[in-house]
Amino acid sequence: xxxxxxxxxEDLFRDLRPEACADVKTKFAALVExxxxxxxxxxxxxxxxxxxxDDIAQRQIVEEAVGKGIFSFATREAVLLELGPxxxxxxxxxxxxxxxxxxxxxxxxxxxxxxxxxxxxxKAARFVGENLGFAPSGxxxxxxAWLAVQAPRWRAHSYGKISQxxxxxxxxxxxxxCKRRRxxxxxxxxxxxxxxxxxxxxxxxxxxxEAAAELRERLDAIARTVCPQDPRPIxxxxxxxxxxxxxxxxxxxxxGRDTCEAAQRxxxxxxxxxxxxxxxxxxxxxxxxxxxxxxxxxxxxxxxxAKAAKxxxxxxxxxxxxxxxxxxxxxxxxxxxxxxxxxxRRARTELDHTIPFDHEDPQAGGQTxxxxxxxxxxxxxxxxxxxxxxxxxxxxxxxxxxxxxxQRHTMIPG
Numbered sequence: 001x002x003x004x005x006x007x008x009x010e011d012l013f014r015d016l017r018p019e020a021c022a023d024v025k026t027k028f029a030a031l032v033e034x035x036x037x038x039x040x041x042x043x044x045x046x047x048x049x050x051x052x053x054d055d056i057a058q059r060q061i062v063e064e065a066v067g068k069g070i071f072s073f074a075t076r077e078a079v080l081l082e083l084g085p086x087x088x089x090x091x092x093x094x095x096x097x098x099x100x101x102x103x104x105x106x107x108x109x110x111x112x113x114x115x116x117x118x119x120x121x122x123k124a125a126r127f128v129g130e131n132l133g134f135a136p137s138g139x140x141x142x143x144x145a146w147l148a149v150q151a152p153r154w155r156a157h158s159y160g161k162i163s164q165x166x167x168x169x170x171x172x173x174x175x176x177x178c179k180r181r182r183x184x185x186x187x188x189x190x191x192x193x194x195x196x197x198x199x200x201x202x203x204x205x206x207x208x209x210e211a212a213a214e215l216r217e218r219l220d221a222i223a224r225t226v227c228p229q230d231p232r233p234i235x236x237x238x239x240x241x242x243x244x245x246x247x248x249x250x251x252x253x254x255x256g257r258d259t260c261e262a263a264q265r266x267x268x269x270x271x272x273x274x275x276x277x278x279x280x281x282x283x284x285x286x287x288x289x290x291x292x293x294x295x296x297x298x299x300x301x302x303x304x305x306a307k308a309a310k311x312x313x314x315x316x317x318x319x320x321x322x323x324x325x326x327x328x329x330x331x332x333x334x335x336x337x338x339x340x341x342x343x344x345r346r347a348r349t350e351l352d353h354t355i356p357f358d359h360e361d362p363q364a365g366g367q368t369x370x371x372x373x374x375x376x377x378x379x380x381x382x383x384x385x386x387x388x389x390x391x392x393x394x395x396x397x398x399x400x401x402x403x404x405x406x407q408r409h410t411m412i413p414g
Contacts, residue, residue, distance in 0.1 A: 036118040042125060043116040049101035053079045056405075078404070081383050085341035085401070085409045091379070094342070100129040107140055108132070110148035124154040127162045134167070134181065136174035143173065194346075203242075218245070227262040229255035321357045323368050331373045334413050339399050340380035341409035349375040352384065354393040371395045 021027040053075075060075045076098070084094035104112035104125070111128070114120045120128075128151055135143055146169060154162055171178050191205030207215075222245065223237035230253050232240070253262040323331070331351060337344045351373050357366035366372060372393060376384060383389055388404040397413035 035121060038122040039115055039118040039120065039125065042122040043104065043112065046097075046101040046104040046112070046115075049083065049097055050105045052083065053098060053101070056082060059404075077383070078387065081380075081387060081389070082403050082405055082407065084343070085403065086407060088342065090342050090344060096130070099133065100126070103129055103132050108144040108147060110144045111151060114148050114152060119152045121155050124151055124157065124162065127154075127157075127159045128166070130159070131163050131166045134170065136170055136177040136181075139173045143169070225262060226253035227255050227257075227260050229257060229260070230262075231255070320362070320368055321359065323351060323373065327368070327370065327373075331370055332375060334370065334397055335375040336414060337375065338377040338380055339374045339411050339413070340376055340383070341401055341411055343377060343380055345377040349377050350381050352376045352381055354391055354399070370397065374399055 018027065021030055056079045057075045060078055079098060080091055080094045083098060084091050087094060087097060089097070104115060111120065111125075115122075115125045128147060150165070154165075157165075167178075185206070186208060189206045189208070191207075192203070194202045194204070196202050219238045219241045220234075222241035223234060226232075226237065230237070232254060253260050255262075328351060332349075335349075337346045338349050352375075353366045353368070354372050354374060355366040357368065358364040374393060374397065384391060390402040392400045394400070399411045401409045401411065403409070
């Protein structure tokens with residue numbers, strides 16, 4: 001494998017470096033060749049992932065023969081647990097890569113062969129792969145033949161365009177199935193708010209298309225209540241309009257002119273915001289960052305929002321299995337998300353004792369202290385307990401993982 005890696009890095013790409021190209025025409029030719037190689041490498045990657053999945057499946061068959069009762073792990077789960085950390089992606093990312101590999105090698109082989117021959121670009125193949133999860137069941141052969149003809153033509157298409165073309169084909173193949181799928185999607189509509197960096201939050205959700213269109217029109221109407229001198233681009237005003245939607249106020253104009261008729265006083269926000277802030281940051285004015293809903297923010301912004309802040313005192317009771325509320329807050333603040341390799345899930349996480357708590361003799365080991373506790377989502381908590389993953393935890397909260405196949409991963413807190 002080391003020899004193969006050397007061949008790829010030196011021989012395959014030597015002529016594709018900018019310094020090896022004499023003029024712009026040659027550089028464009030090299031760029032086209034890079035796109036072709038990207039498709040070939042993506043096909044090879046999918047084939048390798050499928051092969052790894054098969055190897056792990058064979059291992060699972062041997063392990064299942066020994067027997068693990070109700071705690072046995074399904075083959076797919078075992079593959080995802082290994083695949084995510086190896087690729088440096090979350091469980092969802094590993095699931096997407098495994099599904100793509102299955103589609104290109106098993107479910108849609110004609111499309112897969114077009115990708116291997118670089119007749120379909122890597123970009124188009126990824127877009128198609130993301131959309132195949134919505135495909136009607138029982139129509140793979142027909143859909144594979146259609147994609148093998150159509151996908152090579154989608155080199156310049158966006159994801160939205162490819163999605164529309166595929167959805168139209170789904171409707172032609174099985175309109176009743178698409179109707180049932182749409183009804184299920186309507187029942188699972190959702191809306192989430194996730195803290196990100198710089199004191200901002202990411203809003204994501206799904207809703208019926210007609211409701212989304214109406215919301216867009218309302219936001220646009222509010223965004224246009226300011227005067228023409230307002231410096232914000234329209235998409236920024238859409239964001240600000242969403243923030244005040246439902247209130248009795250118009251969007252506050254930011255043109256800066258005292259004579260602006262569109263200007264309104266800022267709406268007062270009565271809702272408290274939960275902060276995790278140290279006493280020295282709050283009172284002494286140091287620059288230590290605080291946490292706003294689990295996301296780090298600067299000390300100045302934290303002090304500005306400090307009306308809702310409370311000093312958190314961390315205490316421990318190491319001889320008790322259940323942590324105290326303050327200890328749980330401390331570990332949750334330190335970890336912020338699931339500590340399994342590649343997983344950053346915040347919701348529905350649980351505290352796990354790295355060294356198991358001894359219920360018969362609590363002083364014998366596995367103390368309930370920060371150095372022995374970490375956050376794990378339910379899925380990966382089960383993987384650690386019953387899936388042959390081993391972990392060691394350092395005093396600073398760093399967790400060293402070893403997978404069933406011997407792969408090692410280090411997860412630093414935060």
